[in-house]
Amino acid sequence: MKKSxxxxxxxxxxxxxxxxxxxxxxxxxxxxADVVIAEIGDLPHYNAELDGDDKPAGVSRLIxxxxxxxxxxxxxxxxxxxxxxVLKNAIDWLSRPAYQSPLAQKPTGILxxxxxxxxxxxxxxxxxxxxxxxxxxxxxxxxxxxxxxHTKFDAEGTLTDEATRxxxxxxxxxxxxxxG
Amino acid sequence: MKKSxxxxxxxxxxxxxxxxxxxxxxxxxxxxADVVIAEIGDLPHYNAELDGDDKPAGVSRLIxxxxxxxxxxxxxxxxxxxxxxVLKNAIDWLSRPAYQSPLAQKPTGILxxxxxxxxxxxxxxxxxxxxxxxxxxxxxxxxxxxxxxHTKFDAEGTLTDEATRxxxxxxxxxxxxxxG
Amino acid sequence: MKKSxxxxxxxxxxxxxxxxxxxxxxxxxxxxADVVIAEIGDLPHYNAELDGDDKPAGVSRLIxxxxxxxxxxxxxxxxxxxxxxVLKNAIDWLSRPAYQSPLAQKPTGILxxxxxxxxxxxxxxxxxxxxxxxxxxxxxxxxxxxxxxHTKFDAEGTLTDEATRxxxxxxxxxxxxxxG
Amino acid sequence: MKKSxxxxxxxxxxxxxxxxxxxxxxxxxxxxADVVIAEIGDLPHYNAELDGDDKPAGVSRLIxxxxxxxxxxxxxxxxxxxxxxVLKNAIDWLSRPAYQSPLAQKPTGILxxxxxxxxxxxxxxxxxxxxxxxxxxxxxxxxxxxxxxHTKFDAEGTLTDEATRxxxxxxxxxxxxxxG
Numbered sequence: 174m175k176k177s178x179x180x181x182x183x184x185x186x187x188x189x190x191x192x193x194x195x196x197x198x199x200x201x202x203x204x205x206a207d208v209v210i211a212e213i214g215d216l217p218h219y220n221a222e223l224d225g226d227d228k229p230a231g232v233s234r235l236i237x238x239x240x241x242x243x244x245x246x247x248x249x250x251x252x253x254x255x256x257x258x259v260l261k262n263a264i265d266w267l268s269r270p271a272y273q274s275p276l277a278q279k280p281t282g283i284l285x286x287x288x289x290x291x292x293x294x295x296x297x298x299x300x301x302x303x304x305x306x307x308x309x310x311x312x313x314x315x316x317x318x319x320x321x322x323h324t325k326f327d328a329e330g331t332l333t334d335e336a337t338r339x340x341x342x343x344x345x346x347x348x349x350x351x352x353g
Numbered sequence: 354m355k356k357s358x359x360x361x362x363x364x365x366x367x368x369x370x371x372x373x374x375x376x377x378x379x380x381x382x383x384x385x386a387d388v389v390i391a392e393i394g395d396l397p398h399y400n401a402e403l404d405g406d407d408k409p410a411g412v413s414r415l416i417x418x419x420x421x422x423x424x425x426x427x428x429x430x431x432x433x434x435x436x437x438x439v440l441k442n443a444i445d446w447l448s449r450p451a452y453q454s455p456l457a458q459k460p461t462g463i464l465x466x467x468x469x470x471x472x473x474x475x476x477x478x479x480x481x482x483x484x485x486x487x488x489x490x491x492x493x494x495x496x497x498x499x500x501x502x503h504t505k506f507d508a509e510g511t512l513t514d515e516a517t518r519x520x521x522x523x524x525x526x527x528x529x530x531x532x533g
Numbered sequence: 534m535k536k537s538x539x540x541x542x543x544x545x546x547x548x549x550x551x552x553x554x555x556x557x558x559x560x561x562x563x564x565x566a567d568v569v570i571a572e573i574g575d576l577p578h579y580n581a582e583l584d585g586d587d588k589p590a591g592v593s594r595l596i597x598x599x600x601x602x603x604x605x606x607x608x609x610x611x612x613x614x615x616x617x618x619v620l621k622n623a624i625d626w627l628s629r630p631a632y633q634s635p636l637a638q639k640p641t642g643i644l645x646x647x648x649x650x651x652x653x654x655x656x657x658x659x660x661x662x663x664x665x666x667x668x669x670x671x672x673x674x675x676x677x678x679x680x681x682x683h684t685k686f687d688a689e690g691t692l693t694d695e696a697t698r699x700x701x702x703x704x705x706x707x708x709x710x711x712x713g
Numbered sequence: 714m715k716k717s718x719x720x721x722x723x724x725x726x727x728x729x730x731x732x733x734x735x736x737x738x739x740x741x742x743x744x745x746a747d748v749v750i751a752e753i754g755d756l757p758h759y760n761a762e763l764d765g766d767d768k769p770a771g772v773s774r775l776i777x778x779x780x781x782x783x784x785x786x787x788x789x790x791x792x793x794x795x796x797x798x799v800l801k802n803a804i805d806w807l808s809r810p811a812y813q814s815p816l817a818q819k820p821t822g823i824l825x826x827x828x829x830x831x832x833x834x835x836x837x838x839x840x841x842x843x844x845x846x847x848x849x850x851x852x853x854x855x856x857x858x859x860x861x862x863h864t865k866f867d868a869e870g871t872l873t874d875e876a877t878r879x880x881x882x883x884x885x886x887x888x889x890x891x892x893g
Contacts, residue, residue: 185398186401186402187402214398214400218439218442219437219438219439220365220366252399252448253444253445253484253487254482254838257399257441257442258439258440258445259398259399261432261435261437262437262441264433268432272675278673290831290860291830292830294831295482295486298794299479301662301665302434302475302661302662303433303434303435305671305673306433306475307433314668316665318831452855470650470678471651472651474651474654475654485838490853493845493850495812496845501650578754579792579797579799580725580726580754582725612759612801612805613801613843614842614843614846615795615843615846617759618758618804618805619802621802622758622797622799622802625792625793625798659839659842662835665794666793667793
């Protein structure tokens with residue numbers, strides 16, 4: 174059966190390099206899988222009091238999308254040496270009940286971009302730790318770090334750097350094989 | 354001059370053990386400093402497009418509170434081996450401009466509670482890393498971990514466990530001396 | 534074909550709780566796989582100058598053992614909120630060449646014990662990050678934390694705590710299925 | 714009184730970029746403080762059985778050096794997304810008794826170099842966490858990351874990159890001010 178991948182971008186900015194990287198990854202996926210990009214900017218802040226049978230609308234939608242997907246692809250910028258609060262908040266909503274949530278055992282890949290040379294390495298380390306707390310298997314692959322991102326995308330958000338394009342194509346190909 | 358401490362709780366739940374721990378810490382402060390508890394639940398998700406001269410109301414208020422405080426005391430639960438998204442989001446808003454933000458060089462203490470025996474240790478590790486990204490000096494003290502929190506507070510949120518009360522009083526006393 | 538598991542203990546102490554936990558795990562494996570415990574205490578400190586074709590004897594032996602194993606089971610104490618230097622040193626020797634080393638894609642489980650209630654949670658977080666750097670897939674399972682270890686083993690190093698024994702048997706069973 | 718700084722390099726390689734970075738930092742210190750470089754390559758692997766009154770010779774020497782120093786400056790490469798085992802081992806020996814060890818409250822700066830653009834950022838994050846476990850205050854300053862190190866030092870290990878030299882001079886100047 175055809176696989177489906179749900180993409181999540183940790184940045185809400187319209188011209189985000191990370192959202193652009195996610196789109197480039199999904200272009201590279203082509204027809205090998207169905208792809209959808211999730212919306213996380215409209216979720217309320219997690220509060221256990223709201224997390225009952227009648228969840229906020231955006232939360233129910235996201236939970237359904239994760240359940241329906243064969244795999245996740247999360248792209249994250251680095252804010253203060255970690256992932257953005259908005260991305261962590263989405264994971265918090267997706268993480269219940271503990272160890273049996275929609276995230277449990279859901280194959281997940283991680284990508285990231287930043288203007289600094291570090292390329293979101295610290296954020297990706299945190300994200301991997303967080304996803305170990307949700308028993309989410311993360312694609313074992315060298316960190317994909319798109320550093321100096323402002324030199325690699327054009328004004329329309331197209332990934333123009335050839336070496337990064339090739340690196341991304343290899344990543345996507347190996348990821349598709351892994352989720353298999 | 355009298356010191357002032359701004360308290361931030363990472364949990365929005367009304368009956369949160371962490372908010373209760375913050376109140377207990379502030380009782381222990383007594384008249385040795387002025388104390389205020391911040392509101393972070395009404396901030397929008399961080400988006401660089403909103404982060405101009407005309408910031409969202411809750412953000413401006415929080416920035417002013419942090420600037421006015423001599424020190425911060427952050428209490429954090431552990432959600433998925435890290436801090437809650439809502440707490441990270443508040444830090445993201447407070448972190449600009451990089452290295453010269455309201456958080457830069459602001460003396461900060463960390464406390465945490467959880468029902469598990471781990472007592473938020475993994476969350477506190479993440480919080481320390483995050484605060485290194487904002488060049489925020491964190492009180493060098495053994496991790497304060499209120500594990501098995503449901504056995505240490507009563508139904509009204511009063512810290513009733515005697516050993517934890519003594520431990521907290523020592524922490525607060527050493528913290529006041531450090532921010533001195 | 535029968536699977537084989539190489540066990541590595543991060544503690545050199547003869548009466549180590551972690552080595553005792555590893556032995557208990559291997560008893561639980563029973564005849565379902567072959568098990569061997571590695572020696573890491575006789576390796577020199579890693580130095581790239583020694584890491585040529587003619588490696589130190591203990592290093593070559595350990596590399597062969599990892600290559601021959603179907604999977605690894607690493608048990609780690611927590612020293613200073615991380616794994617012991619001696620365990621990190623063994624991983625450093627095993628990690629070359631980068632991303633194609635004996636550790637690359639080798640299925641690995643993590644366990645840990647400590648006298649504190651934290652049960653080595655911070656050390657295990659570091660170990661997972663380190664093993665992401667060697668593209669080593671780590672068993673996605675809730676952290677196995679044997680806290681208050683001195684109350685769970687007898688003087689001979691036998692795991693006597695019934696709840697921990699059951700928890701360990703479940704872990705081992707799921708791990709065997711995962712390496713499968 | 715004149716301050717003294719003990720330097721520790723996490724790399725044992727004779728032509729290590731990190732040891733070269735430490736020497737460059739100490740040149741920048743000039744006569745503003747006394748400087749000594751520690752030896753950590755001859756310590757045995759930490760074993761609690763050896764950690765009694767009669768410690769191994771190298772351990773006693775290192776403990777004395779840390780006690781005598783006003784501050785530490787640690788430079789670390791990144792091995793497998795963390796610090797080298799040999800550096801962690803030295804910290805393990807220096808960390809007893811817990812919270813009252815030679816490392817407790819000893820002001821410490823961190824620097825790092827690597828050939829990758831990440832510049833040891835992940836290793837420095839781990840080192841900061843480890844030093845929080847020893848209640849060692851770490852200089853609150855943006856991560857000093859000498860990435861692409863092979864382009865910044867000459868064959869004799871002299872730091873020739875002008876921008877890095879200026880960055881290092883600012884770091885050292887601020888560090889000296891911080892240690893007071």
